[in-house]
Amino acid sequence: MAEDPLIGTVLGPCRLERLIGAGGMGRVYKARHLALDRDVAVKLVDRAASADKAAREAAFAEARAAAKLEDPRIVAVYEVGEDRGVGYIVMQWVDGxxxxxxxxxxxxxxxxxxxxxxxxxxxxxxxxxxxxxxxxxxxxxxxxxxxxxxxxxxxxxxxxxxxxxxxxxxxxxxxxxxxxxxxxxxxxxxxxxxxxxxxxxxxxxxxxxxxxxxxxxxxxxxxxxxxxxxxxxxxxxxxxxxxxxxxxxxxxxxxxxxxxxxxxxxxxxxxxxxxxxxxxxxxxxxxxxxxxxxxxxxxxxxxxxxxxxxxxxxxxxxxxxxxxxxxxxxxxxxxx
Missing domain, CATH: 1.10.510.10 (Transferase(Phosphotransferase) domain 1)
Known part of the structure; x- marks a missing residue:
C-alpha cells in the first residue's frame, strides 16, 4: 500500500503524522500542533466539500457550534480553518x-x-x-x-x-x-x-x-x-x-x-x-x-x-x- 503523501505535511498549525481513519466525509489524522506542542486529531474535510464553498462553510459552522460544547464526554474542537484549498478541523486527541x-x-x-x-x-x-x-x-x-x-x-x-x-x-x-x-x-x-x-x-x-x-x-x-x-x-x-x-x-x-x-x-x-x-x-x-x-x-x-x-x-x-x-x-x- 502506497504511503500517504500527506504524512509529514504541515497543514495550518499542525504537522500530520499518521492516518487513523477515513470515510465518506473525509480523513482523520493524528497530528502535532506545532504552536501548542501537543498531540491533536485533525479531520480533513472531503475534497469535494472543500471545493464547495457552501458545503465547507456549513461544515465549519457546525464545528464551531460543537467547539462551544464544554463537556468531558465530548471530544473538544480547538480550531477550524483552510490551507491550500483544504478545509480542516483540529480536535482533542484521545489516547484510546x-x-x-x-x-x-x-x-x-x-x-x-x-x-x-x-x-x-x-x-x-x-x-x-x-x-x-x-x-x-x-x-x-x-x-x-x-x-x-x-x-x-x-x-x-x-x-x-x-x-x-x-x-x-x-x-x-x-x-x-x-x-x-x-x-x-x-x-x-x-x-x-x-x-x-x-x-x-x-x-x-x-x-x-x-x-x-x-x-x-x-x-x-x-x-x-x-x-x-x-x-x-x-x-x-x-x-x-x-x-x-x-x-x-x-x-x-x-x-x-x-x-x-x-x-x-x-x-x-x-x-x-x-x-x-x-x-x-x-x-x-x-x-x-x-x-x-x-x-x-x-x-x-x-x-x-x-x-x-x-x-x-x-x-x-x-x-x-x-x-x-x-x-x-x-x-x-x-x-x-
Missing amino acids: ESLESRVRREGPLSNERALAVARDMAGALAAAHAAGIVHRDVKPANVLLDARGGAKLTDFGLAAGAGRADAGGEFVGSFHFMPPEQGWGAPPDPRMDVYALGGTWYFALTGAAPFSGAPCDIVVAHREAPPPDVRRLRPEVTSRASALIRRLLDKDPARRPQDGAALTAELADPGLLLEVDASGSPLSLLAPAQPAAVPGEIAAEPPRERYAPLPPPPAAVAHKVTRIAWNDARDGRRLA
Missing part, C-alpha cells in the same frame, strides 16, 4: 480507540461496561441537546474509549441545529444506526440521537448492529422491522435493560426518551444491571414467588406493529445509500 474497534478486537462489552458507555454518551448528548445541537451520526465508530475507562463522543461533522428545516430532506448519517425518520429526510431532532444511541448500546452488547443486510434493506428495516431483543444474543441482560433498548429503537420518536437529559435520568435505574421487583428490591435477594425460569429463556418478541405503507425512496436517497455503502466497503468498516 473507538467502541467499534474495541468490540471487534475483544468482543462485546460486559453489561456493566456497556451501560457505563451508554450513560457517558447520554450525558454527552444531553450537553449537545441543551445547546440546540443534534449530532446525527451517533455510532460505535464515533464513540472513543480513553485509557482511563471513560467514553467520549466525537465527530460532529454532520451535526445540525434542532428543528432546522433546511437541514432535513437529505440522507445523512450511517444507515446501520440511523433512525427511520432521519433516513427519510426529517429535520434534525434530539430523538434521532436517542435512537442511534440505542443501536450503539445494542452493538456494545452483541457486536452487531440491530439490523443487517443490503443498505436499502437496512434503511427499510429501521422503518418496518420490530426492534430486536438483545437477550436473544445476551440472555443475561436484565428485562429492564432489554426493554429500554427496544424503546430507544422505537419507530415512533414520541415513544422514545425525548432527549439526552431524559435518557440520562432513565439510565440511572438500578434495574438495568440487576433484576428487581416492583418495589425496586433485587430479586436475587428475595425468596422466589414462583418457579424459576428456564435458564436462557427469553420473553417472546412483542407483536409486530403495523405502520403506514412506506413510499418508494426518492432517487436521491437511493443514490446516497449506495454511495455510503460503497464508502463503507472501501474503508473496511462494514458492520455485521
Whole structure:
C-alpha cells in the first residue's frame, strides 16, 4: 500500500503524522500542533466539500457550534480553518480507540461496561441537546474509549441545529444506526440521537448492529422491522435493560426518551444491571414467588406493529445509500 503523501505535511498549525481513519466525509489524522506542542486529531474535510464553498462553510459552522460544547464526554474542537484549498478541523486527541474497534478486537462489552458507555454518551448528548445541537451520526465508530475507562463522543461533522428545516430532506448519517425518520429526510431532532444511541448500546452488547443486510434493506428495516431483543444474543441482560433498548429503537420518536437529559435520568435505574421487583428490591435477594425460569429463556418478541405503507425512496436517497455503502466497503468498516 502506497504511503500517504500527506504524512509529514504541515497543514495550518499542525504537522500530520499518521492516518487513523477515513470515510465518506473525509480523513482523520493524528497530528502535532506545532504552536501548542501537543498531540491533536485533525479531520480533513472531503475534497469535494472543500471545493464547495457552501458545503465547507456549513461544515465549519457546525464545528464551531460543537467547539462551544464544554463537556468531558465530548471530544473538544480547538480550531477550524483552510490551507491550500483544504478545509480542516483540529480536535482533542484521545489516547484510546473507538467502541467499534474495541468490540471487534475483544468482543462485546460486559453489561456493566456497556451501560457505563451508554450513560457517558447520554450525558454527552444531553450537553449537545441543551445547546440546540443534534449530532446525527451517533455510532460505535464515533464513540472513543480513553485509557482511563471513560467514553467520549466525537465527530460532529454532520451535526445540525434542532428543528432546522433546511437541514432535513437529505440522507445523512450511517444507515446501520440511523433512525427511520432521519433516513427519510426529517429535520434534525434530539430523538434521532436517542435512537442511534440505542443501536450503539445494542452493538456494545452483541457486536452487531440491530439490523443487517443490503443498505436499502437496512434503511427499510429501521422503518418496518420490530426492534430486536438483545437477550436473544445476551440472555443475561436484565428485562429492564432489554426493554429500554427496544424503546430507544422505537419507530415512533414520541415513544422514545425525548432527549439526552431524559435518557440520562432513565439510565440511572438500578434495574438495568440487576433484576428487581416492583418495589425496586433485587430479586436475587428475595425468596422466589414462583418457579424459576428456564435458564436462557427469553420473553417472546412483542407483536409486530403495523405502520403506514412506506413510499418508494426518492432517487436521491437511493443514490446516497449506495454511495455510503460503497464508502463503507472501501474503508473496511462494514458492520455485521
